[in-house]
Amino acid sequence: MAKMEVKTSLLDNMIGVGDMVLLEPLNEETVINNLKKRFDHNEIYTYIGSVVISVNPYRSLPIYSPEKVEDYRNRNFYELSPHIFALSDEAYRSLRDQDKDQCILITGESGAGKTEASKLVMSYVAAVCGKGAEVNQVKEQLLQSNPVLEAFGNAKTVRNDNSSRFGKYMDIEFDFKGDPLGGVISNYLLEKSRVVKQAGGERNFHVFYQLLSGASEELLNKLKLERDFSRYNYLSLDSAKVNGVDDAANFRTVRNAMQIVGFMDHEVESVLEVVAAVLKLGNIEFKPESRVNGLDESKIKDKNELKEICELTGIDQSVLERAFSFRTVEAKQEKVSTTLNVAQAYYARDALAKNLYSRLFSWLVNRINESIKAQTKVRKKVMGVLDIYGFEIFEDNSFEQFIINYCNEKLQQIFIELTLKEEQEEYIREDIEWTHIEYFNNAIICDLIENNTNGILAMLDEECLRPGTVTDETFLEKLNQVCATHQHFESRMSKCSRFLNDTSLPHSCFRIQHYAGKVLYQVEGFVDKNNDLLYRDLSQAMWKAGHALIKSLFPEGNPAKINLKRPPTAGSQFKASVATLMKNLQTKNPNYIRCIKPNDKKAAHIFNEGLVCHQVRYLGLLENVRVRRAGYAFRQAYEPCLERYKMLCKQTWPHWKGPARAGVEVLFNELEIPVEEYSFGRSKIFIRNPRTLFKLEDLRKQRLEDLATLIQKIYRGWKCRTHFLLMRKSQIVMAAWYRRYAQQKRYQQIKSSTLVIQSYIRGWKARKILRELKHQKRCEEAATTIAAYWHGTQARRELKRLKEEARRKHAVAVIWAYWLGLKVRREYRKFFRANAGKKIYEFTLQRIVQKYFLEMKNKVPSLSPIDKNWPSRPYLFLDSTHKELKSIFHLWRCKKYRDQFTDQQKLIYEEKLEASELFKDKKALYPSSVGQPFQGPYLEINKNPKYKKLKDAIEEKIIIAEVVNKINRANGKSTSRIFLLTNNNLLLADQKSGQIKSEVPLVDVTKVSMSSQNDGFFAVHLKEGSEAASKGDFLFSSDHLIEMATKLYRTTLSQTKQKLNIEISDEFLVQFRQDKVCVKFIQGNQKNGSVPTCKRKNNRLLEVAVP
């Protein structure tokens, strides 16, 4: 989850007020008190709207750490407590995201912290912009240009130990992503007079001290220098050491920085040689020497120094020596050499030193620019940082201060133009009611200085170019003439004598009432400094130097390029460059840092209210606040405003359909923001008070949190619900499965227990029964066994007795026989012949056969052919005879039986035989018919008078006359009919009336069908197309089916000589009128008794249920 942003605001834990627009009441005192209060609590930054006021703390505060950089990164300007990082971030982001070139204007008096602020801005931008090896190198070079330029361009002054003695404007260039590409530095007028002279308590430029303190012995030797500061005239001695500054360490830092920026070793060496030469120049001293013509001539006191300089710079010593002694003036191709007196020689020396140094400085800036310039030609976005020397008021203010203060005057002008004026103009443009705020416009002072016709600079130039004797005094006189009436110009010599009695205004001075206060300028040196003259002999001498760098610094010394035109004066050069700078700044979006110096002592914790009050006044801070307050603290175009706050009102959230302005109106009404708190411009909404804005912001944040909570809530709810539903579903599934499983298990248990119990009970019952049965059986068996044993015993006894008896009888008989035989043989031995035995045998046999036949006569069974009895065979050898005899007897008695039949009986048996052939083993009804005699005409039509008519109608012999049931073809119900079969016809007559209903010639009967079962149904099929067949086949039921069918068959055969087809099948087809109906015999139940029932199921089926 994204880190929750801590809700902060400028208003959180505010000390005093962070934005002075919120100050109540608003006056000078409260402003200063507020600044003081904040300063005392280490809050050195305060806002006036988007302007940052910075009070120099003079000590390092822990508010520039990388963590702080991260805090301010990508945050709203008003979100955190005021900080220079907030302004830097705002500027960088609008450069990167809105493609607006930016400039950061840092103003304030000397020592107020401008340079530090510019460095902080640069380091912040370097920290937040893109990363990568190449980008980092660019950043590093940009940052490292500072120590180099500071070493050469900064010096200790009474106001600032590290005072910038040149103006610096640096354009940092970025690509479309916001990655730095490079930069361009512009420098403005170095205070070169410092090279040769410093005011009390001040120092020369840092580099001299750094070189002497930090260089190795070897380097010093090489540069022909000595470490001792006091050896050099140009280095003032009273403040050579600065508290807390380690020159030696700084020297190393500078050399390192030069290396990073891209200086080659030989270039560094050359630069140091020039520095050494400048330093040594100061040691050249002159002495006067009277010449013959009475003029003073100067002579170099000690040529050793000159020699060393020439060795260092590769200049011919004589050339330089001459240049210090003579001045050649060229006029109209004439060269006139004049000797220089001592003062002139010193002037020449100092001019050379100043020029050498200031040109070296310009060369350094160009050299740095060469290194840091952007390598690509793509379109660049630019952030300009302006750190120009601050407004200065010294005891002795000279041309330099005049120039510096002019520059500050211009900056104030641009500030006024861009903030105050622009602000008011915007209200007018936007049609917002506006009460004009009076503010001091310093345009008038700028005009005093820079006006092309009567401005001070123009006067000075005019004076410098004027032929004749020109001195500073003549210049002042001129000023007095021209500017006397100007309200910001003061001079005692002015004709109107406004200031005649002002003793604070010396005669050789003029005073200008700058926006930041009155400054008294010593007119001395103005003309000279503006001329910035270097004798041509010197520049030529320099051009002749063997030292490449020095040679390149004096291109005008080249005799081939002698230019008689005067170079532009310092003042006009400066004016031009300031004008360019102003133009440049106007094209960019300005961001202001207004630095305030809390005390003159460079000390921490001291807040000099008087000093601050002065600055507050001249910086116009109060007016600044008033303008912001009288006007509106915040403005924004309608669209972005609506877009930002639309969630605060139901009507505008989520979409507003109308114009943005109307939407904002609705929104503000809804939020009940007091009407005086805002105004509607043409394209923007103006919010008077930052509080209102903060309120809106707070509401918005709150609302965003609410919206986030809402989204979170809905999402969480959804998530929980889905999770719950899923769980519930799973739970139900699990529960169902578990229940099923539990029930199954329970059921199985109950089942198996029941089975066990059941089996035990059954087993127990069975065993009980078994036991009883076994017992019973054993009892029975015991009785039987006992009985058997008993019977056995009895039988065996009886058998034994009978056997005994038989054996005795047999023994008696044998004995008797043997005895008889013996007696017979004894008696008849004399009568027996040899073959008597055979005769006896045959006789015996004959006797036995005789006896068999005689016995058979008595045993013959009855004459009934069906009597199966036959006596058993007495002797084995008569077996075949016995069988033969049985067969003969049977055939004989059958013959006998047949012989008794009459013809009529014979006919009856023939019919029975026929019936047997037709139906035996085919129809179940047949066996029951065998015993019934075939009577034919059961109905005695002749005798019954009821049927007389019927009898009369029939002439032929009646073969069958019987009542049958005729089955109704349509519904299967039966009606009684008299069935009559004659030789040629089959007749059906009504049973009651005897009237003939149908008559079918036998030739038309084709087939008789019946079932194989025990029923009396039969169908009579008629020839198709015959007259009788018009109603279709007949279906009858009769008790004498077998007889009737047999007789029908026989009659048909005898009449038509054709065998009638008799079909026996449980399913056959009959033709009922047009329908072919299937008669189907099924096994019926016994419900209707033993009578078969017949039912017409449908037009295709007639069902007969046979019990």
Ligand SMILES: Nc1ncnc2c1ncn2[C@@H]1O[C@H](COP(=O)(O)OP(=O)(O)OP(=O)(O)O)[C@@H](O)[C@H]1O
């Ligand atoms: N933000 C700061 N934190 C700590 N010290 C500061 C800060 N700003 C300025 N200083 C101190 O004040 C001194 C002067 O600041 P700085 O050199 O920036 O002034 P300046 O406005 O550039 O003056 P000049 O116009 O003379 O160049 C610094 O050397 C430093 O010691």
Ligand SMILES: [Mg+2]
């Ligand atoms: Mg500075």
